[in-house]
Amino acid sequence: MSKPVQDWSARVEELSGAKLNDCYQCGKCTAGCPRAEVMDVPPTRIMRSAQTGDVLEVAKARSIWQCLSCQTCTARCPKNVEVAGVVDALRQISIETNTFSDESLKVVSFQKAFLRSVRRNGRTNETEMATDFEARYFFRRFDVANVVRVGLLGPKMIARGKMHFKLGSPVKDKALVKRIFDKCGVEL
Amino acid sequence: MDIGYYPGCALHGSSNDYEASVRACMTALGVNLNELEDWICCGASAAHCINHDLATALPARNLGIAEKMNLKSLFAPCPMCSMELKKANDAIQSNAALREKMSEIVETPVTGAVDVVNLIQVFQAVGYETIAQRAVKKLDAFKPACYYGCLLTRPPKTLKFDDPEDPTSMDELLSKLGAQPVEWNCKTVCCGGGLTLCDEDAVAAMTYRVLQNALDSGANCVVVACPMCEVNLDMRQADARKLGLTKDVPIFYLSDLVGIAVGLNAKALDLNRRFVSISDELKGA
Numbered sequence: 001m002s003k004p005v006q007d008w009s010a011r012v013e014e015l016s017g018a019k020l021n022d023c024y025q026c027g028k029c030t031a032g033c034p035r036a037e038v039m040d041v042p043p044t045r046i047m048r049s050a051q052t053g054d055v056l057e058v059a060k061a062r063s064i065w066q067c068l069s070c071q072t073c074t075a076r077c078p079k080n081v082e083v084a085g086v087v088d089a090l091r092q093i094s095i096e097t098n099t100f101s102d103e104s105l106k107v108v109s110f111q112k113a114f115l116r117s118v119r120r121n122g123r124t125n126e127t128e129m130a131t132d133f134e135a136r137y138f139f140r141r142f143d144v145a146n147v148v149r150v151g152l153l154g155p156k157m158i159a160r161g162k163m164h165f166k167l168g169s170p171v172k173d174k175a176l177v178k179r180i181f182d183k184c185g186v187e188l
Numbered sequence: 189m190d191i192g193y194y195p196g197c198a199l200h201g202s203s204n205d206y207e208a209s210v211r212a213c214m215t216a217l218g219v220n221l222n223e224l225e226d227w228i229c230c231g232a233s234a235a236h237c238i239n240h241d242l243a244t245a246l247p248a249r250n251l252g253i254a255e256k257m258n259l260k261s262l263f264a265p266c267p268m269c270s271m272e273l274k275k276a277n278d279a280i281q282s283n284a285a286l287r288e289k290m291s292e293i294v295e296t297p298v299t300g301a302v303d304v305v306n307l308i309q310v311f312q313a314v315g316y317e318t319i320a321q322r323a324v325k326k327l328d329a330f331k332p333a334c335y336y337g338c339l340l341t342r343p344p345k346t347l348k349f350d351d352p353e354d355p356t357s358m359d360e361l362l363s364k365l366g367a368q369p370v371e372w373n374c375k376t377v378c379c380g381g382g383l384t385l386c387d388e389d390a391v392a393a394m395t396y397r398v399l400q401n402a403l404d405s406g407a408n409c410v411v412v413a414c415p416m417c418e419v420n421l422d423m424r425q426a427d428a429r430k431l432g433l434t435k436d437v438p439i440f441y442l443s444d445l446v447g448i449a450v451g452l453n454a455k456a457l458d459l460n461r462r463f464v465s466i467s468d469e470l471k472g473a
Binding site: 015016034035038066068069070071072074075080082084087088089091092095106107110111112114115118122123124125126130133149150153156157160161162163164169171172173176177179180181183184185186188 | 197198200201202203204205226227228229231232233234235236237238239240241242243245246249292293294295338339341342343344345352376377378380381382383385386387388390394419423461462463
């Protein structure tokens, strides 16, 4: 039996709430994007790929993980398309299908470490999250320069009382937080 | 005035100076903060790019607690928290199926009945005139560049707050307190905070752009109402200096300046732990 063909545009619309065909490719999202200059696929072309169903292709783009979710594109879209929401949908799809680009590993690792910390504690424990993130990233890339750079920041944070090893006030019902993650089907 | 209070993870972590400043300032203004019981993370920058349901569920859990505590309004000093909470609240309010789904996931009834507000909106609720009447010190040493960043005004459909291209609410408040806010171009240009641990070079360039524009426009400090903007513009400023930033720019929270105006000192406002230190003159000494 052949597998049904996935309608990726519909999936993006479902996740983002955006009406993809409202986009008439004016380019305003790209014009205002603070990251457009470093993007391999700029927002306007991301929108076009989402419209035509070339979603798995654009899910590989570096740019979806270079987006800072600053919401400038969404705020300025003359057709009120949730452009930033479309980028979120593509990021989720890139994780679910494991198609995110190799260069995006660092950002993806960060976001996952962040959520692992929330799942464990109910709140972000920044020190634990940063350690988890940097350690896992190191063992994927052996980027020594990165470890040195991060290591130099630690003492400065500690000197300013900005690094904490325990949460000030822990969440009581941590089991509930884990159930929320499980019910949403989050795999980290 | 009584108001529900959602501190969020940053204010209990690396931005605990913001929480000290907000609490001191609110006490001085007679605003009683009723902290949400057993609140959890709002999902911040991570949930919405990994799982759409989780990005609604984490704020929904907090909204459910607020409803149970009968809190009509909820103050979240971090704009990322307030935006995520507000977005979830509106989505749940306008969609019966989502209401049911989220109530089941977070194991608390949630209807989307909470009015989520940011720091500036709390000052507006107190009243700019009332604050000005309580002021004991004129902020005439300050030429602030009021920096709104991304999520105080964007997305406008969710936040319905101020002008997303040229916001003025902070400028108006600080003008009333005797400061001289500067006209500048980067009020709502992203500082790169979301990638501060992932892409240092990009963040340095974005920080440089915002801070140099503030200096070129005649500012002697930058004022923010966001813990992520503060930590990024402050902690990454050394990298911006390497890119040519012409001098150090002290970064203040809005609550610091209001606090100084109503007579609070640097210790009460926790002004002594910045990466870029603040001069005695600007500490209000």
